[in-house]
Amino acid sequence: MLTELVYCSVATRPMSVEDLDELLEKCRAKNARLNVTGILLHSSRTREFMQLLEGEQEHIDELMQTIQMDERHTSVDVMYQHEIKSRSFEAWSMAFRPMDDVAPELLKGYTTFNANSLPPALLDGRTSRARSIMTTLSKDL
C-alpha cells in the first residue's frame, strides 16, 4: 500500500549549506533504494523542517523511525499519514526547497506549535494547510 506522511521538526543547531547538501545526498541515495520519494523544506531563519515522504507503508514506517531518532532535529511531529493512489513527487527521491523562499501567503496559517497544546479545530486546519502547501509545491518543481 502506498502511503504519504508529513511531519515537521526543528533543527537542533543551525544547518549550513554543506550540512544540508550532505543530508540530502544521503537521503537521496537511501530513498532511491527504498523507492521513497518526497520533498524536504527547511527554514534557516526558524530552523524548522517540514518533510513529505511517500512510498510503500513498510518503508515509510521504518524510515520514519530512523528519522525520528536523528539528533540533527527534535520535536518531530507527524501531522498526517494516509493512503495514496499515486505519488505527488514521483521524479524526486528527495526534492528540496528553502522554506524561506516559499511564498508567505502559502505558509500563512501553517503552524508547528506543539500538537498537544493545540485545540482540535486548529490541528485540523494545520493538517489541511500542510497538505495544500505540499500539493502546491509539487506542481512547482
Ligand SMILES: Cc1cc2nc3c(=O)[nH]c(=O)nc-3n(C[C@H](O)[C@H](O)[C@H](O)COP(=O)(O)O)c2cc1C
Ligand atoms: C530533517 C531530516 C530529514 C531526513 N530525511 C531522510 C530521508 O528522507 N531519507 C533518509 O534516508 N534519511 C533521512 N534522514 C536521515 C536519517 O535520519 C538517517 O541518518 C539516514 O537514513 C541514514 O540512516 P542509516 O545509516 O541508519 O541507514 C533525515 C534526517 C533529518 C534530520
